[in-house]
Amino acid sequence: MTEENTNPTHFIREAVAEDLASGRFEHIATRFPPEPNGYLHIGHARAIIIDFSIAQENGGFCNLRFDDTNPVKEEVEYVDAIKEDIKWLGYQWKNEFYASDYFDELYEYALQLIKAGKAYIDEQTPDEVRENRGTLKEPGTNSPYRDRPIEESLDLFERMKNGEYPDGSIVLRAKIDMASGNINMRDPIMYRILHEPAHHRTGNKWCIYPMYDFAHGQSDSIEGITHSLCSLEYESHRPLYDWFINELGIFPTRQIEFARLNLTYTVMSKRRLVRLVKEGYVKGWDDPRMPTLTAYRRRGYTPEAIRAFVEATGVAKKNSTADVGLLEHHIRQDLNIRAPRRMAVLDPLKVVITNYPEDKVEMLEAVNNPEDESAGTREIPFSRELYIERSDFMEDPPKKYFRLAPEREVRLRYGYFVTATDVVKNDAGEIVELHCEYDPETKGGYAPDGRKVRGTIHWVSAEEAVDAEVRIYDRLFTVPNPMSKEEGKDFIDYLNGDSLETKKRCKMEPSLKQARSGEKFQFERLGYFVVDPDTTNDKLIFNRTVTLRDNWARIEKQRAKEKMEENRRRKQEAKRKQKEAARKNN
């Protein structure tokens, strides 16, 4: 061990430790093997973290290997994005490899198996291959080409490589067992012909490509990977990988499978993510509503929070879906400690302090981060005209509402105690301005006479405020599991129409003028926010990462629910009475 490991153990860590103890392996090596055909999402984070941390904890190494055995699906653009995301998460691979690096060796392995009578060229059509594979319940039937002479297969394979055959005409198959209960063992295809397009790394050198199943295990073996950690669906492929390793007599990697990480209120499959992007339901792979790592980065998530979240979900062989609330908990936890506090008003209501001098501007001291004394303090301007949050004033407040209301006194954070005196409305009856009086004795928010106020609200000075746009994000889907198989429903039907709200007239305290892309803040009483890369010199844009926990919102929600139930009860009662009356009349 090179590193003190305080993380909870799990079956993979245990298995690796046992393999070291028993001498099955003398070193530990892992790999993270993405296919470069899409962006990494939070589900991949579990795989990345397991792969790299198992290696780290045991003084071994982890390679990055792109599984690029199918040129029709893979693109270079994804390679760089994937590398960036892994680095952002905080990991460094030892070697950057590609399955295509091993095309020569793989070809030699194929030759070796043909010569041993363990592989053959099949001339059946794709349809025939499928039909003869049998079904889940019935065994397959042998190909008529299965027992052709070795020399013939050798010759055909060579010509296949040389481009003498069109796509789909012939394939190389392993000769295993067409009656196996495990369909992967029914003479799986090893090589197929793909003349187009050119491979992103090997160009036109090859027109035959190994199947994933004939590439992955051997690639691990070539790299000396001791533990090939992968997701559950490869469990039934393990016997095949072991078969290849055994027949070829190469380094025996051990594969261990674990369950993928799923999250509520989102989708995680590449296919569906592509659809969200291509059909314009989101603005791109890095749209902060997406579950991709690049989107979380833009949304203001930190790698530390994502790692803590993934560790908290553990590792098991049971398919499960983590609550997105747990992810939110971890980003709050992280940002609470590190994010400087600022005041910002998202939905401004003008306030005039009628007894405050007209041209006076005072600088008041505010704490940057109560969780971190070293963050220091800053000064914020206070003047006669301010903005407060519209939701922080109510003309006719319900019980337990602690904020501003007519004749009620509250504290302006780091400012003064103020009392609402007048409400100014427009012709439509909407509140356009509030008049308040302040108590000059309460500067900084302290009352010398010791009197208390229930509420403390945030504010910004109108004159000095900086304008900004704030993008408010909500969950992308309206249901925890958009994949639930309700009849005739598509996951698209569960999209949340209100997942993005853009507030264009927000008012920020002046210190935010200098905020740079990627900088994170807590806007007091609102949540955590990050400067979006769309920000320019004259346009400040923030993304809301996550709200603060909000007890008041919960009380309101509960109240609304109670009201709804009350209404329903009343309606039912009315209906019942109506029926009764009708019966009496009859």
Added chain:
RNA sequence: AGGGGCAUGGUGCAACGGUUAGCACACCGGCCUUUGAAGCCGUUGAUCUUGGUUCGAAUCCAGGUGCCCCUGCCA
């Protein structure tokens, strides 16, 4: 005539034949508070089922039930 895997509170994990079945999130209550935040304290709430082995079973065995994966020349 299938093969493979999985089943512990609402969610996610732990308990490795002997614990009052533990932890985190959520929930609910309380304390504290110049953020209705954070922090602190506390309360609810779980071993899929039926048998078996054992002094003793969440744990081992068998049957049942339920869920997931496998019939791409995808990975």
